[in-house]
Amino acid sequence: xxxxxxxxxxxxxxxxxxxxxxxxxxxxxxxxxxxxxxxxxxxxxxxxxxxxxxxxxxxxxxxxxxxxxxxxxxxxxxxxxxxxxxxxxxxxxxxxxxxxxxxxxxxxxxxxxxxxxxxxxxxxxxxxxxxxxxxxxxxxxxxxxxxxxxxxxxxxxxxxxxxxxxxxxxxxxxxxxxxxxxxxxxxxxxxxxxxxxxxxxxxxxxxxx
Amino acid sequence: xxxxxxxxxxxxxxxxxxxxxxxxxxxxxxxxxxxxxxxxxxxxxxxxxxxxxxxxxxxxxxxxxxxxxxxxxxxxxxxxxxxxxxxxxxxxxxxxxxxxxxxxxxxxxxxxxxxxxxxxxxxxxxxxxxxxxxxxxxxxxxxxxxxxxxxxxxxxxxxxxxxxxxxxxxxxxxxxxxxxxxxxxxxxxxxxxxxxxxxxxxxxxxxxx
DNA sequence: ATTAGATCTTACCATACATCAAGGCACAGG
DNA sequence: CCTGTGCCTTGATGTATGGTAAGATCTAAT
Numbered sequence: 001x002x003x004x005x006x007x008x009x010x011x012x013x014x015x016x017x018x019x020x021x022x023x024x025x026x027x028x029x030x031x032x033x034x035x036x037x038x039x040x041x042x043x044x045x046x047x048x049x050x051x052x053x054x055x056x057x058x059x060x061x062x063x064x065x066x067x068x069x070x071x072x073x074x075x076x077x078x079x080x081x082x083x084x085x086x087x088x089x090x091x092x093x094x095x096x097x098x099x100x101x102x103x104x105x106x107x108x109x110x111x112x113x114x115x116x117x118x119x120x121x122x123x124x125x126x127x128x129x130x131x132x133x134x135x136x137x138x139x140x141x142x143x144x145x146x147x148x149x150x151x152x153x154x155x156x157x158x159x160x161x162x163x164x165x166x167x168x169x170x171x172x173x174x175x176x177x178x179x180x181x182x183x184x185x186x187x188x189x190x191x192x193x194x195x196x197x198x199x200x201x202x203x204x205x206x207x208x209x
Numbered sequence: 210x211x212x213x214x215x216x217x218x219x220x221x222x223x224x225x226x227x228x229x230x231x232x233x234x235x236x237x238x239x240x241x242x243x244x245x246x247x248x249x250x251x252x253x254x255x256x257x258x259x260x261x262x263x264x265x266x267x268x269x270x271x272x273x274x275x276x277x278x279x280x281x282x283x284x285x286x287x288x289x290x291x292x293x294x295x296x297x298x299x300x301x302x303x304x305x306x307x308x309x310x311x312x313x314x315x316x317x318x319x320x321x322x323x324x325x326x327x328x329x330x331x332x333x334x335x336x337x338x339x340x341x342x343x344x345x346x347x348x349x350x351x352x353x354x355x356x357x358x359x360x361x362x363x364x365x366x367x368x369x370x371x372x373x374x375x376x377x378x379x380x381x382x383x384x385x386x387x388x389x390x391x392x393x394x395x396x397x398x399x400x401x402x403x404x405x406x407x408x409x410x411x412x413x414x415x416x417x418x
Numbered sequence: 419a420t421t422a423g424a425t426c427t428t429a430c431c432a433t434a435c436a437t438c439a440a441g442g443c444a445c446a447g448g
Numbered sequence: 449c450c451t452g453t454g455c456c457t458t459g460a461t462g463t464a465t466g467g468t469a470a471g472a473t474c475t476a477a478t
Binding site: 180192193 | 424425426427428
């Protein structure tokens with residue numbers, strides 16, 4: 001048997017998204033940002049690879065430079081429940097696990113081949129020192145996170161599967177095209193079969209797209 | 210008609226719980242705490258009175274010195290969904306509303322006659338300036354809050370009504386005795402009738418307490 | 419080209435929970 | 449004492465969603 005290995009020249013990774021992110025959220029000069037970028041840990045993650053598994057202590061937040069990640073839990077009966085998707089320019093992590101240094105109950109997995117930036121607590125500390133704007137942006141993100149969690153709880157308490165689906169496609173129209181439906185079902189808290197029926201009903205009601 | 214008004218002498222309000230709270234969460238001297246306590250806004254809230262209504266911008270966090278508060282939303286079909294209970298020593302507020310200066314979608318109501326301390330952003334700022342321990346304790350509370358919201362989402366996604374009820378009484382055994390069952394049902398995201406049946410089933414299975 | 423695997427759909431039946439209606443109980447107010 | 453009101457329960461029935469199984473596509477690997 002002949003094995004053919006093709007070695008592509010390793011291309012320098014482009015971090016345009018993360019660079020833009022830093023320049024928007026902080027008041028650092030471009031020079032300072034470029035310097036930071038050189039120190040930052042970047043990895044290419046293949047579809048299906050895990051950045052965090054339940055039981056591990058989460059040590060980084062992950063910034064999706066390219067691709068798509070998801071965070072999910074697995075309950076006692078083995079069912080997955082998707083907590084969050086993270087396409088380009090999103091941060092994903094287990095905040096409590098990082099903060100309390102406690103084992104996470106989340107899995108974080110790439111669902112497309114992705115380029116991911118590893119953001120450590122130290123990194124956050126350093127940049128926060130350098131830029132008060134950055135600090136404020138992070139405060140704000142934290143509050144938004146809480147707001148979003150509240151909203152999700154409300155939906156789960158009060159809305160039907162169909163309503164939740166409609167909210168989802170309105171909030172994340174791009175994800176609808178990139179994520180398999182069964183994952184959307186998991187995010188919504190229903191089975192893929194139910195989602196299929198919901199979509200059928202909506203189609204019957206002349207719902208477009 | 211004769212109207213009889215009895216004027217009780219206004220008793221000085223005791224703030225033992227809040228005082229203890231401050232001394233645990235901060236490294237301030239007792240003298241400093243006593244000074245703070247004199248400035249703090251305290252109100253007696255009758256059962257059924259509201260501290261916040263949907264549409265208002267939330268201006269304070271509320272510390273329950275005595276009594277019991279609840280926060281809830283009302284959905285389009287008029288159904289209430291309880292977000293949180295706050296017995297003694299708990300803080301309750303709409304963080305996002307305060308932070309973003311945006312109209313809240315929460316109601317906060319006293320479900321027992323209560324003594325409530327109004328905690329403004331300025332108050333938080335002042336005490337945070339005085340004590341780094343206090344600042345850290347607040348950070349920690351914020352992270353715990355997120356953790357708790359995550360947990361609730363997980364329960365709603367994955368657990369049955371019965372499981373959620375069992376979690377509730379294990380986590381808040383004291384509330385079970387103080388809160389009407391229909392409110393617990395609302396917190397769990399089920400109807401009072403369903404909760405009644407869940408309890409009946411548990412009783413059949415020899416479940417104690 | 420063939421196969422295997424993943425995804426999505428559909429049909430049928432099962433179950434959890436909601437809804438509606440009625441009744442019991444406790445407690446407060448006239 | 450009676451009466452209303454709020455809370456809880458129970459039964460009958462409805463509905464949304466789950467579970468199982470099968471088939472249709474589609475893609476990727478052999």
